[in-house]
Amino acid sequence: MSLTAEHLRAGHRPDIPVLDDVGIEIPRGRTIGLTGPSGAGKTTLARVCALLHRPWSGRVSVDGAVVSGRAEAPPETRRAIAMLFQSPRQSTSPRLTLERIVTEPLLIARVPRRQRSDVVHAAAARVGLTADLLTRRPHQVSDGQLQRACLARALVQRPRYLICDEMTAMLDPATTAAVVAVLREETRTGLGVLAVSHDHALLRAWADDVVELPVNAGARTP
Numbered sequence: 298m299s300l301t302a303e304h305l306r307a308g309h310r311p312d313i314p315v316l317d318d319v320g321i322e323i324p325r326g327r328t329i330g331l332t333g334p335s336g337a338g339k340t341t342l343a344r345v346c347a348l349l350h351r352p353w354s355g356r357v358s359v360d361g362a363v364v365s366g367r368a369e370a371p372p373e374t375r376r377a378i379a380m381l382f383q384s385p386r387q388s389t390s391p392r393l394t395l396e397r398i399v400t401e402p403l404l405i406a407r408v409p410r411r412q413r414s415d416v417v418h419a420a421a422a423r424v425g426l427t428a429d430l431l432t433r434r435p436h437q438v439s440d441g442q443l444q445r446a447c448l449a450r451a452l453v454q455r456p457r458y459l460i461c462d463e464m465t466a467m468l469d470p471a472t473t474a475a476v477v478a479v480l481r482e483e484t485r486t487g488l489g490v491l492a493v494s495h496d497h498a499l500l501r502a503w504a505d506d507v508v509e510l511p512v513n514a515g516a517r518t519p
């Protein structure tokens with residue numbers, strides 16, 4: 298069981314591929330580190346794996362089922378993949394409380410109201426967010442606290458795969474360690490993680506395998 302990308306060719310500008318015949322496999326229960334020089338295409342690859350960026354060619358499959366894009370994927374496949382970004386502020390609404398932010402996947406999945414609160418509070422406790430913090434809005438908490446809320450939001454979705462794009466880059470060492478500890482527990486129960494980072498020491502401690510993405514010739518073309 299894995300999230301697999303094969304022979305990907307993808308980019309942002311016509312005829313200038315960022316990824317040219319690139320592949321990666323994220324098995325369930327393992328953390329794959331992804332590193333490489335700036336501009337190599339790590340974020341592009343992460344977004345293709347999360348079905349957020351459509352490749353020009355190649356194949357993405359989730360547990361054996363080929364997926365052509367997020368819009369076409371069945372809800373069950375969309376729910377199977379969650380993504381965490383470097384900046385939690387760009388992936389949360391400033392108008393919502395942290396509790397409402399964490400609740401979001403349960404609203405989408407139409408989980409009954411009486412079950413939602415227990416699930417959200419359990420996930421918040423898991424990532425080290427107190428009930429008081431859950432009542433605040435993003436501008437009233439630190440980046441680390443908001444990233445913990447984003448992690449809780451991802452956990453309540455119960456994804457099979459989690460794509461983390463530099464998710465610890467804005468965090469202090471204690472928060473990074475806490476977040477990585479939660480994710481390592483999740484991998485033990487079957488979550489597959491792609492961890493994109495420039496921090497080699499972090500990936501050595503966190504990942505089971507580390508893949509280096511070289512800059513390809515197409516990406517260097519002006």
Ligand SMILES: Nc1ncnc2c1ncn2[C@@H]1O[C@H](COP(=O)(O)OP(=O)(O)OP(=O)(O)O)[C@@H](O)[C@H]1O
Nearest residue numbers: 309310315333334335336337338339340341342516
């Ligand atoms: N939306 C976009 N429009 C045009 N070009 C883009 C876009 N996003 C990324 N690129 C280009 O694609 C290439 C790969 O970018 P990407 O962000 O995937 O690399 P990266 O390895 O994650 O880099 P970094 O380590 O600096 O975050 C770069 O040359 C970048 O300028």
